[in-house]
Amino acid sequence: MNQDQIRPMSRHVGSEVHGLRLASASDSDIAGIKHLLAERGLVVFRDQDLSEEDHIAFARRIGPIVVNNYFPANGGHPEIAEVRKSETQQVNIGGGWHTDHSYDQVPAMGSILVARELPPSGGDTLFASMAAAYDSLSDAFKATLETLRAVHTADHIYGPDGFLSNSDQGADLKGRDLKTRAVHPLVIRHPDTGQKLLYVNSGFTTHIEGWTRDESLSLLNYLFSVGMREEFQCRLQWAPGTVAMWDNRSTWHYALNDYHGHRRLMHRITIDGVPIH
Numbered sequence: 001m002n003q004d005q006i007r008p009m010s011r012h013v014g015s016e017v018h019g020l021r022l023a024s025a026s027d028s029d030i031a032g033i034k035h036l037l038a039e040r041g042l043v044v045f046r047d048q049d050l051s052e053e054d055h056i057a058f059a060r061r062i063g064p065i066v067v068n069n070y071f072p073a074n075g076g077h078p079e080i081a082e083v084r085k086s087e088t089q090q091v092n093i094g095g096g097w098h099t100d101h102s103y104d105q106v107p108a109m110g111s112i113l114v115a116r117e118l119p120p121s122g123g124d125t126l127f128a129s130m131a132a133a134y135d136s137l138s139d140a141f142k143a144t145l146e147t148l149r150a151v152h153t154a155d156h157i158y159g160p161d162g163f164l165s166n167s168d169q170g171a172d173l174k175g176r177d178l179k180t181r182a183v184h185p186l187v188i189r190h191p192d193t194g195q196k197l198l199y200v201n202s203g204f205t206t207h208i209e210g211w212t213r214d215e216s217l218s219l220l221n222y223l224f225s226v227g228m229r230e231e232f233q234c235r236l237q238w239a240p241g242t243v244a245m246w247d248n249r250s251t252w253h254y255a256l257n258d259y260h261g262h263r264r265l266m267h268r269i270t271i272d273g274v275p276i277h
C-alpha cells in the first residue's frame with residue numbers, strides 16, 4: 001500500500017484506500033491498514049468482493065473477534081452480526097451518534113462493516129473525530145474534564161424497557177436480560193497513538209460518576225454538541241463492495257435513517273479492544 005493509494009475523506013477523520021484487494025492483502029498491507037486506522041479513525045475500501053469467510057479471515061488479521069450480544073447473527077456465521085432494516089421497518093440500528101460497546105469495561109477496538117444490500121439512495125453513515133472534538137476545547141476546560149469519569153450502559157437501549165427492544169427492531173434482537181455498566185474517564189488516550197480523545201457518547205453515556213442525571217446532562221449535552229460539529233465529521237456513502245473499518249475509541253458514528261420502504265443489510269464483525277485509560 002502506497003501513499004498515493006490513500007485519500008482523506010475529510011480533514012479530521014476517514015481515509016479511503018484504493019487499489020487494494022482485502023482478500024489477498026499482504027502482511028505489510030495489514031500493518032499499513034492498522035496504522036492508518038489508528039491515525040484516521042475510519043478506513044474505507046471500495047469494490048471489494050468479500051465472501052463471509054473472507055470477511056472473518058480479514059477481521060482475524062486485524063484482531064480477535066468479539067461476538068455482539070444483541071444483534072442477530074448471520075445464519076452460518078456466529079462471528080458476523082447482521083445490521084438490517086427491512087422495507088417495512090421504521091427504526092434502524094445505530095440511528096444516533098454513538099460508539100459501539102462503550103458499555104463494556106474493555107470496549108471493542110472497532111468494527112468492520114461490509115455492505116450487503118443497499119437502498120437505491122440514502123443510508124449513508126456519518127463519522128466524527130473525538131480527537132478533533134477534544135483538541136477544540138480550552139486548556140482549562142480540558143483539565144477539568146480530565147478529573148471526571150462517566151457511566152456507560154446499554155440497558156436503556158436493549159433492556160426490557162429499552163428503546164430498541166420496544167421498537168420494530170425488537171423482535172430481531174437478543175440479550176434483553178443482560179445488564180451492562182462501565183465507568184470510563186471522560187478523556188482517554190488512544191492506546192496506539194497516545195492522542196487524547198473525548199470519550200463520552202450520546203448513545204450509551206448516562207451520567208458523570210457521582211453527579212445527578214440533571215447535573216450530568218448539562219455537561220454531557222454540551223460535550224455532545226461539540227462532538228457533533230460538522231467540521232469534525234465525514235460522510236460515508238456506501239456502494240456495492242464497500243467495506244469500512246472504524247476505531248471505536250477515537251470516533252463516533254451515526255447511521256442515517258433516510259430510506260424508509262427499502263431494505264438495507266450490513267454484515268458487521270466487531271474486533272476486541274484493550275483496557276482504556
Ligand SMILES: O=C(O)CCC(=O)C(=O)O
Nearest residue numbers: 083093094125255266268
Ligand atoms: O449501518 C451502519 O451504517 C452502522 C450501524 C452501526 O451503528 C453499527 O454497525 O455499529
Ligand SMILES: [Fe+2]
Nearest residue numbers: 094099100253
Ligand atoms: Fe454502531
